[in-house]
Amino acid sequence: MILTVTPNPSLDRTYEVPALERGEVNRATGERVDPGGKGVNVSRAVAAAGRRTVAVLPLGGAPGAVVAELLDAQGIEVAPVAVAGATRSNIALAEADGVLTKINAPGPELTAAEQELLLETVHRQSRGADWIACCGSLPRGLAPSWYAELVGRAHTAGVRIALDTSGPALAAALRERPDVVKPNAEELAEAVGCRLTTVGDAVKAAEELRGMGARTVLASLGADGQVLVDEHGAWFGTARVDVVRSNVGAGDSSLAGFLIAGGRGPEALASALAHGAAAVQTPGSVMPTPGDLDPAAVTVTATVPVDRALKEPVT
Structure with a gap:
């Protein structure tokens, strides 16, 4: 079982538009309403794969009830933590060329009692879990040290x-030595204070x-692929899209x-x-099922191409 923790969940509405024109009436060609937040999405992906998952998240107001x-x-088990503030609602505009424009609301401010209840709920639900995945930004009221405590x-x-x-x-x-961290290229560069222009830099x-x-x-290096580094070494991989x-x-x-x-x-x-x-080949925030996967499109190697220039460098 994979337990997910989403401190700042959302109700996400995604509109597909041919092209976004500022200041004009844009007519959507498709619309979806989904439960949102990075941990929520992990649970949705795990459930789509036919595996058990439990989602711990603070929920409040009408948007929280819909989530x-x-x-x-x-088919996702929900372990809600009731909060006084309403769960945030977000909007995403997905253009036909793949460009995505997002408007994310700030979300409610959690009280000290709500913060502690969230930690206690995670502890209670984690019995028997293979992994805890805690994901996303922290809502107002939670100090940066909250994830360290978790x-x-x-x-x-x-x-x-x-x-x-x-x-x-x-x-x-x-400082608490998480078992896995999953930054994107921008987050990785920010964390260590460096530029990323090659796979070797990453x-x-x-x-x-x-x-x-x-x-x-x-x-994750976006269209350039992904790198994995642990105590046994480093690997680089790409997938055709x-x-x-x-x-x-x-x-x-x-x-x-x-x-x-x-x-x-x-x-x-x-x-x-x-x-x-x-996932990037599905609309909105639809999560892929096993039938959507194409293992033959994936290449993984321990011979890391350190000199390969990134198509999307972080400078």
């Missing part, structure tokens, strides 16, 4: 934990992140694929790549 209903309809408690309970966050929250959590930055406390680093429809939740689907496959080694990296590639 719970949508998750339940997808990682420490998970390890005390003997549960492996994967973390997908950035900035001060990531920096604070590293591997070096991942190694630095391990030196700061991460046990395993799974770094024929048509990009939406990258909403692609990184979360990738993390789900990694954890489903055991959360370590090149086989898990290949699973992460297959899930991420399938």
Whole structure:
């Protein structure tokens, strides 16, 4: 079972438009309403793969009730933490060429009592979990050290934990040595304070992140692929994508694929790549099913092309 923690969930409405024209009336060609938040998306991807998952998240108001209903309809067990503020509502505009414009609301401010109840709920639900995946930004009221507290408690309970966050929250959590961290290229560069222009730069930055406390680093480089660095070495992988429809939740689907496959080694990296590639070829934030995966489109190698220039450098 994979337990997910989403401190700042959302109700996401995605509109597909041919092309976004500012200041004009834009007519959508498609519309979806989904439960949102990075941890929520990981649970949705795990459930789509036919695996058991439990989603822990603070929920409040009418949007929170809709999020719970949508998750339940997808076969996801929900462990809600009732909060006074209303769950945020987000809007995404997906253009035909793959460009995505997002408007994310700030979300409610959690009280000290709500914060502690969230931690206690995670501890209670984590019994028997193979992994805890805590993902996304922290809502108002939660200090950057909140994720560090969560990682420490998970390890005390003997549960492996994967973390997908950035900035001060990531920096604070590293001292508790999370089992997996999953930054994208921008987050990786920010965490170690360097430029990423080649695959080798990304591997070096991942190694630095391990030196700061991460046990395993799974770094997404967007269209350039992914790198995996742990105590056994480094691997690089790519996946062919024929048509990009939406990258909403692609990184979360990738993390789900990694954890489903055991959360370590090149086989898990290949699973992460297959899930991420399938996700970007689905509309909105639809999560791929096993039938959507194309393992033959994935390439993983321990011979890392360190001099390969990134198509999307971070400078």
